Amino acid sequence: TIYGERDFRALGYLRYVKRKHTKVEKKRVCQHASATNAVVVDASAPEAVLSDKKKEAEKRWLESGKVASWGCAWFHQWKLNIGKAVDEHSQQLVVVYLPGQKGRGKVEWNKLTTVDDLWDGVGLGGSQKIEVAYLDRMRKEHGNAYRYKELDASHIADGSWKAAAGPRPGHPGYDIRCTINYKGGVSDEDLCDCIASFPGRQGTAWDALVRGGYDESVACVFLPDVQSGLGQHAPDPENPGKCYCHTIYGERDFRALGYLRYVKRKHTKVEKKRVCQHASATNAVVVDASAPEAVLSDKKKEAEKRWLESGKVASWGCAWFHQWKLNIGKAVDEHSQQLVVVYLPGQKGRGKVEWNKLTTVDDLWDGVGLGGSQKIEVAYLDRMRKEHGNAYRYKELDASHIADGSWKAAAGPRPGHPGYDIRCTINYKGGVSDEDLCDCIASFPGRQGTAWDALVRGGYDESVACVFLPDVQSGLGQHAPDPENPGKCYCHTIYGERD
Numbered sequence: 001t002i003y004g005e006r007d008f009r010a011l012g013y014l015r016y017v018k019r020k021h022t023k024v025e026k027k028r029v030c031q032h033a034s035a036t037n038a039v040v041v042d043a044s045a046p047e048a049v050l051s052d053k054k055k056e057a058e059k060r061w062l063e064s065g066k067v068a069s070w071g072c073a074w075f076h077q078w079k080l081n082i083g084k085a086v087d088e089h090s091q092q093l094v095v096v097y098l099p100g101q102k103g104r105g106k107v108e109w110n111k112l113t114t115v116d117d118l119w120d121g122v123g124l125g126g127s128q129k130i131e132v133a134y135l136d137r138m139r140k141e142h143g144n145a146y147r148y149k150e151l152d153a154s155h156i157a158d159g160s161w162k163a164a165a166g167p168r169p170g171h172p173g174y175d176i177r178c179t180i181n182y183k184g185g186v187s188d189e190d191l192c193d194c195i196a197s198f199p200g201r202q203g204t205a206w207d208a209l210v211r212g213g214y215d216e217s218v219a220c221v222f223l224p225d226v227q228s229g230l231g232q233h234a235p236d237p238e239n240p241g242k243c244y245c246h247t248i249y250g251e252r253d254f255r256a257l258g259y260l261r262y263v264k265r266k267h268t269k270v271e272k273k274r275v276c277q278h279a280s281a282t283n284a285v286v287v288d289a290s291a292p293e294a295v296l297s298d299k300k301k302e303a304e305k306r307w308l309e310s311g312k313v314a315s316w317g318c319a320w321f322h323q324w325k326l327n328i329g330k331a332v333d334e335h336s337q338q339l340v341v342v343y344l345p346g347q348k349g350r351g352k353v354e355w356n357k358l359t360t361v362d363d364l365w366d367g368v369g370l371g372g373s374q375k376i377e378v379a380y381l382d383r384m385r386k387e388h389g390n391a392y393r394y395k396e397l398d399a400s401h402i403a404d405g406s407w408k409a410a411a412g413p414r415p416g417h418p419g420y421d422i423r424c425t426i427n428y429k430g431g432v433s434d435e436d437l438c439d440c441i442a443s444f445p446g447r448q449g450t451a452w453d454a455l456v457r458g459g460y461d462e463s464v465a466c467v468f469l470p471d472v473q474s475g476l477g478q479h480a481p482d483p484e485n486p487g488k489c490y491c492h493t494i495y496g497e498r499d
Contacts (some may be wrong), residue, residue: 002072082465
């Protein structure tokens with residue numbers, strides 16, 4: 001429906017790696033190809049090799065039924081998101097165009113399968129042309145509920161599309177722990193650097209890490225919601241019958257372990273929403289900090305009750321620590337990688353806690369040197385180094401040196417670096433707000449990572465219908481049946497028959 005019949009090249013069954021590609025770029029090409037049943041070939045290979053690879057790619061295309069290698073499950077999820085935004089909440093849709101190309105590149109719905117090149121880079125990305133074609137079709141059939149504002153990506157980056165003030169440095173909406181689902185990506189390469197611990201509040205430094213292609217091996221774990229593991233626990237093999245919480249947090253009161261969450265007047269709508277979502281995932285109680293004393297007292301009692309019923313464990317769980325340990329084990333034991341610990345700006349080497357003192361230190365979250373989870377991670381690394389030697393030693397870096405790229409001998413990040421195509425780096429199935437009549441980002445160019453950063457950092461992502469699926473687990477390579485085309489998936493409508 002959305003691609004039609006296109007040849008194997010257009011539908012992604014042959015992927016090239018080139019000499020100009022960095023190690024990280026080559027890795028991502030191979031990972032994407034593995035998830036989409038595509039063939040990878042070195043562009044500089046002999047003609048005979050190239051010919052064989054093309055034949056294999058064409059064979060896989062034919063065996064698949066000539067559908068897109070990356071699938072069409074993304075479109076099904078996107079349609080659901082748009083339906084929620086429009087039908088349930090009457091939101092104002094927003095389409096973001098490539099810089100300087102607002103209004104260009106549109107294709108009519110019934111011409112999607114026959115247009116020569118959906119991916120011509122004019123106005124919109126390929127998937128965006130499909131999205132906008134659908135919105136135009138729906139507007140013709142159902143009226144102005146499907147109308148949309150048109151914006152230039154550069155206006156997202158500078159915040160000028162909002163009447164409110166632009167992004168604020170360190171905006172809480174850009175705490176990466178709340179915005180990305182990341183369970184680590186430890187490379188299979190031996191002896192390379194591995195980011196073992198990173199301060200979650202340093203979103204700008206994280207952007208630089210990914211944008212510069214320096215995330216070739218990362219052990220860090222960020223779990224933003226229930227689906228990813230937030231609020232879940234893992235048994236501690238060294239403490240039978242108990243989870244890791246008892247070892248890494250000890251017995252702390254309901255406030256320290258996150259069972260009472262405050263929303264304040266200074267919080268934006270997006271910040272309040274994230275507090276409530278996090279509280280729902282962690283069985284915490286939310287209270288307005290300006291509420292009457294009687295209300296505050298009742299909320300505190302309810303929070304304390306939930307803390308007791310949980311067994312006095314951390315509301316956010318300890319499953320993250322179990323996954324992180326597995327990642328560190330792979331980096332050290334399997335690949336002898338050089339661990340790297342990133343400290344808060346200007347505080348390199350500060351804030352460490354000994355492993356056996358984690359449960360008794362007054363405040364793990366004092367903001368000195370390392371974040372709370374980082375203090376636990378570094379304590380574990382120090383313990384393992386004492387017990388198992390220098391395999392667990394680590395470099396110490398300042399977050400500001402990540403941001404400027406100076407921790408690498410190689411040149412710093414390059415503008416538009418392919419390693420920062422957000423379609424390859426984030427698992428995002430949309431987050432349409434339950435609020436009526438607000439703006440909803442309906443379509444966004446995936447290659448515009450800087451603009452996406454500004455969107456999230458500024459807290460402008462209150463309602464987003466966009467879908468980015470980077471791997472098999474998220475839905476890459478999967479297909480969805482088209483109810484208007486029985487027995488076929490959406491690919492036949494949105495892509496047509498392409499090679």
